Amino acid sequence: MHILSILLLILAELLSYLIFCKGFFPTKVLLTPEELARFNTEPPKGFKDPPRQFDRVVFMLVDAMRADFVFSQQSHMKFAQQLINDGNAIGFTAYSNPPTVTLPRLKGITTGSIPNFIDAVLNIAEDDTSSTLGDQDSWVKQMIQNNWNIHMFGDDTWLKLFPGYFSKSDGTSSFYVSDYTIVDHNVTRHLPEELSDEGLDQWNCMILHYLGLDHIGHKGGPQSANMPGKQVELDSVVKQIFNGLLKDDPNTLMVLLGDHGMNDAGNHGGSSVGEVSSGMVLISSKFGGMKKALSSSELPLSVDPSFNYLQNIDQIDLVPTLAELTGLNVPINSLGTFIPSLLPLYHSSLDRCNVLIKNALQLKVLLDKSHSDNSLLPLDHYCNVSSEQELTDYIVSAKRELSETSSDYNYHDLHLGIALYLLLTIISIFWFAYHYRYQPILGVTIITFFITYGLSFIGSSLIEEEHHIWWFFTTIFSSYLIQHSPTFWPSLSLLISLRILKAWNNSGQKYNSSEYLKIASYLSSLAPKIGPNVFAFLLLLTFLPFFISKVKIHFGAQQTLVDFVEFVSLSMMTFILMTIKMLSFLTSTYNLDVEDTGLQKIWLDFIDWLRAYSALKDFNSISNQLFRLFHYVWFICAIGTFLKSRISRSLHIPMTIDEYTRNILVLFTYLSISQTNFINVPLYGVMYFVYLGFNSLVPKVSGLRLSSYLSLFTILLQNLSFFQFGSTNSLASVDLTNSFNGLTSYNMILSGVLTFVANWAAPIFWSVVYTVMSLDALPRGACKWNCLYDRMIFNLTFYSLTGLLLIGSCYNLRFHLFIWTVFSPKLLYYLAWLGCNLVADFAVSAIVIGASETEGEVSRQPVEEKAN
Amino acid sequence: MKKAKKVSFSKERKEYQPGQPSEVVTDIPSDSSDKPIEDLWESPGRNITDSPKPSIFTPNGSFVLIPLHLLVILYLEFTYFNIQSNVDGALLKGLYLLASCQFIYGILVTVNTNRSRKVSKKNKKAKVSSSFNSGDLLGLIFALVLSILSSIPLFITFILFGAPIGSYTLRTFLLALHTGLITVLPMLCTYRLSDSDFKVDWANILTFQVDKFYKNQIYSMAIGGMIGCWLGVIPIPLDWDRPWQAWPITLLGGMYLGGVVGNAVGWLGGKLPASSEQVSE
Known part of the structure; x- marks a missing residue:
């Protein structure tokens, strides 16, 4: 099937990118004491430690x-x-x-x-x-x-x-x-x-x-x-x-x-x-x-x-x-x-030689190790140990060789990585061209956008200020949408919520300081009398649309036991999340250890209540316990949601795709929220309105055109909200505050996953929104896998074109002044984006689509062919 | 059959394509090409994206209308008003100069594009040379006031499209005033309040439904100014650390230059051979 070959291409892309990275960042292997013993060689005859010159x-x-x-x-x-x-x-x-x-x-x-x-x-x-x-x-x-x-x-x-x-x-x-x-x-x-x-x-x-x-x-x-x-x-x-x-x-x-x-x-x-x-x-x-x-x-x-x-x-x-x-x-x-x-300083020639021999012996161990030389010839073999000049030459050349291996590029891997990536790019462009053969203008526009974005990688400041690029493209796209179907309220909803999204956090390097006040920093600078109330209100506003969107399906319909269980679990997740985020807001914004916190009584009661019920004193362990509870409920809900459509189908209970997508949206939004820094949580409400506005503005088309609009919108919003959550292309902005949520002991893999979800929460949210939107809009009888197929072609081309431009730019600028400060972090961030493409955009979507039950699975023809 | 509701995005389209199953509906124009275009306009469920509306009046182009004074003002902003060191002051002083220049330019536009659809081609020529009467003056003053007022919606638009608020609010508002004077005033002199089809024209203009915009010197000036302003943001994040990268100098420059370029494009576009037939129709 096409999907499988796309998966193969994505994996190959990731692999060739990793090969490039391996050549770009050669790892330095440190010598361990055991190796020291192994590679140690006999000092030359007559060597003794040179006398010490200083004792202080x-x-x-x-x-x-x-x-x-x-x-x-x-x-x-x-x-x-x-x-x-x-x-x-x-x-x-x-x-x-x-x-x-x-x-x-x-x-x-x-x-x-x-x-x-x-x-x-x-x-x-x-x-x-x-x-x-x-x-x-x-x-x-x-x-x-x-x-x-x-x-x-x-x-x-x-x-x-x-x-x-x-x-x-x-x-x-x-x-x-x-x-x-x-x-x-x-x-x-x-x-x-x-x-x-x-x-x-x-x-x-x-x-x-x-x-x-x-x-x-x-x-x-x-x-x-x-x-x-x-x-x-x-x-x-x-x-x-x-x-x-x-x-x-x-x-x-x-x-x-x-x-x-x-x-x-x-x-x-x-x-x-x-x-x-x-x-x-x-x-x-x-x-x-x-x-x-x-x-x-x-x-x-x-x-x-x-x-x-x-x-x-x-x-x-x-x-x-x-x-x-x-x-x-x-x-x-x-x-x-x-x-x-x-x-x-050393007066005798013998001492001077011994000083150099001591240095040379130490470097020789490293040198032998880097050659993985097991013959271990003594130092006298390489130079005349009684000549200061020869010893100096030896240690200087040893140093040069060692520092080259520790910081030089591995050109073999670099070239191999670029060649493979180029090959994959050509394949994906051909595939893209074939896929868009009936929509040439659309295809060319999309490719132009990809290349324009990719060209920004040649400038260090464009990488540093990448959020501006996404804002620029997002506003162009929204003005295009608004110009094509000028309906007032959705347009306003889209524009205002995008603007709030932009105003929430600073990003980039140039104006990323606290003097440029943004909503997030304003919220955390509120006085203790008013701050918690405002934040709690925003939290309520954030959860309300998701809660309602899920519950409202059942309004007026006959309630079953399943609905009741769902309602309870949903309320539980909402409540736990709100508690966790409120607690972390209180603990990180105010100093709760002092006697007079200045908080209103209700919040002090809230804290006391939490302490009393959890029987724990430490706030970290309280929220950790809450996270564990949340994770259990979430997993049960996830399993329930994925199985529900299968079960209800076998029991002949009608279940609309609508209901399924609602469940999925709420489920993954809650997961993203749980891993998001508390101050960014209200942004999910904002992003929900972006989604609503877009959903009513998107041109009334179907098939490939529709999924192109959706994919374009998704990739724009994924990146824009990634940066507006406060991330930048600098390693300093990696958020580690949510890396250990619910973990009882240090576990590198789990905390790695949590860190990834914490930093890519918004892109994961938008990826799920894409699946939800395209499943909602799926015409009856169309193959549901087309949603994924269209998007993966789009993403594959995006990541291969821009990735090629990025590694090409890094290769070309590898002696640039900013290669370690600007380009290398971007290279690593891009690796994480490729991971996001594989995990969120492909795997999660595939699971969600696979678990959905649509009536029209009989028809296997791609939609776009029928459309023409 | 609950799902039928969700079948497609194109409910509205069904009205003119009742024969086709909904899932094959696409946006490609060929769908509707077999129908006479006029029918589509008249149909009640008309989607504004379907096809361009009937062209709004395209004023005659003229070399005189190329706003070269904008270049002079822009030059003065950088030299005489010294915008790089005193942004707010220079924007304000430039605004006075711009307002007076645009007022005179408004007279030119009014005289040049004086129009009436009722008059025949010959009469029109006579009208063009006609003088600037007191009614026109009143209209021009009204246009000036309106274009200054238009800075408020423009300001809101700027904010929505990402202009900074806070310490830069005043600058953004001054930029909106400049924009209003450059883009809205000449438009108001062309598509006047007193015109009978004022509402239709402006509805079309504001939704960018303008036929042959590249031949419409005044309209393309406004569009050029907007695009120039929009592209003017690009140099701001670059790390050159020059004083002119300050907000909103590049946007201002982009708008002035874009206005001139757009206007020139419209003038040249108007000279294309096909234009004469289209305008006279």
Whole structure:
């Protein structure tokens, strides 16, 4: 049957897309301790650990400290510059691997690995506790294993990464971006105590993380008026530490570095030159004894737009350097190389070689593993272990090879994926052309729309602001409909509800901030006296149309027991859902723990009542229990609905298709509502009116023309409401609040399904609406599978054409500045859309249509042929 | 037989196709082509989409009617009024200028499209050269007031089609005023209140049932302005961060340019050879 071949095509499409993605996001495999033992090779003869140079480290991390903030003429860090000029410090421009966001950068700075894009994705997939580095080797872990005491002051991301590692810590939250004095004062105020004689006994390593500079950047950019003052303040901290500690103690090393830079607007996250060029200064009075590596360049340097100040290194080079200087093992997954300008610290040639050998042995394990080389030749086989030059060449080439495998594209998979996708696109276009052979104008219009949308993938801002595109097309389509059948009330209903849908949430990147007030943010900012009442009213309004639409069929008709059971289960689901959503509104909008919540008595009673009946105190477990109850009732209803038509047919009880579709619509709407963020729940009422308005406006046609209109409308509304529910094409907007509804324990598959339904709730709703609308409009005698067949041809062509344009665009722009920040997230979102096509648009519709009982199944001819 | 009600969307169509089973009804025009078109218009259940209504009056095109002054005003908006730094002020000042220019343009339109269906071709020519009388002046003032009032429904339409409300309400309303003056005023000068078929004409215009719109210089100017305004939203989301991407500068520019282009298209379309027969009929 045609449907089966379409299913095959969809699966093949998904498969070739996955092949492309596999080549696009090569996964990085981390070395485990077991593998370390397996790939370890004997060190060359005469190797012994090089002597440690420092026994105390001050690690001062200044968030977003770009190289020019320290080295250029515009810098106000005069003391740090003086230290470099005097030879007590060495300055570098350190390359931070994108994504230039604090968390991945901290991972890079401590473990020495290069985070790739998939890391950023996995970061979202992991819950909060598993984003730690507890099981990964880092210099922090090495220090703990060697009984170092670490004190940490500053950004609490460190506490999240290394829980329980620090013997003393004071974390500051990085969320209060508008504040840039208190966050830093909270760090600096510890210094006098820590630098006192008693304080010094308690730590070997002190980590300071200053956030103020980053906050100033976010607010006012690198040229902000607050920047000079902040640099002077940080400079005075350096001075305080140097004079209080380093000056007299040559065995203390101070590292001053930025985790990433910033662009000219003061933001970061991408890979522009300003964002990846962070500054790094290593300070110790021991360096004075070294002969100065770069005597020629005297600071401050003139402003360089390409940020080439002093020596260029990779930020991850700090990891082996720091480990070796402090006599620790190099973290096993580090890809860094020892910074060559620090080699003169070791006076004997033997020590210098040993330093390099230690680094080389660590990299060799990774290299052997990536070659899956089981011969395991010793290091002497590859280079002359007594030549510094050869060792340096070896580690540099090892680093290059390893970083290439960890971030390069797999061209074989990329090309294979594109070729397969192209083939499928050609097949589906031919099929589409054949299917639309009697409606050429319609077909060409649809294809033009697909291509226009697909062409938007070449622009990064068009991807970021994709909701505008859907709004644009949706309004064009609605004006077309209204122009063709200008009936007043449906038009008004359609336009107004679409406008409310648009006004509900912000989407996109450009204007997506709270200052652009939308209905959702307004609702949650209402005072506790009035807010719950308004929300409860909206909830009632939302459920009312669905409730009525299902119940009204039975008005006036004779009631049977089945009807009564249905009514009870429907009321139960409605009631549970309203309770859950009301509860989550109350708990997330207001602080219920304080004595005076300001809520009206009825809501306090409501909460008390819930607590009393569930015998639970915690709101999360209350709503979890309610969710479980809802899921049971829902499953029973679903089974009942699907079986009912079969049973009633065998019992010769007349059941109209109308009744069936109503049941289906309510059933799936309730499922979508249960997984929707509470603030978006009223949108279902709005979307119901969109559906009603459209249903009376749709041209009075049938067959392929009708299903084209319906499919077009569905795909427009699926995307529009997806974005207007607050989603964007950025991974940051994935909603995880409903991922664990009703789950008693962590289950990756189930919570994955719940996350998908939570984020694609609106598209699933519209997909069901399509099935309902087309079944309702199905002419007597027509094959019911045509509903699905028409839509799948439409969707298949849509997803193959736009998908081809997307992967083509990503392939073409794979060295683009925004490839990791804009295009890759879109690639993943698109994968989820393909999943939605398979699961919601195909599978759910197939089940719904399959379970429906129409009288006209005798006729197997496609409708459109008869129509002509 | 309960289902019979749900059989098809095309209940209304059944009235003129009683012989055919309902499920094969489609929208393709060939269905109705065997019937004389006039019959369809007269039939009570007439669906407005079936076929175009009888053409409304198409005014004679003229080069004089190409609204080149709009280009000048648009240029002044960017240079003299400095819309990029002071959007509200420039929109307001531009509005005064536009209103006075459109008033003069309205005189031109009135004189040029002075029409009466009763007069013969020869008389019509004489009418065109006739002067602008006091009744026309009154009509023009009335048209100006009406087109300013039309900004309210236009404003609501803009909002419904996605224009921002809140801090941008004033700007959107000023844009609606500009739109009213550019699109509605010349139309009101062509299809006047005093005309006997005013209602029919405007019903057709508002539902876009205009025959040969590409030959109707005034109508295509309004449509061009609307389309230009509509397309003007496209640059706003792009990340170029230019001051002219602010709301609603691109829409304003699109509308002015679209108006001029639409008008020019109408003028050129009117010059096509087939036009003379159609107009005289």
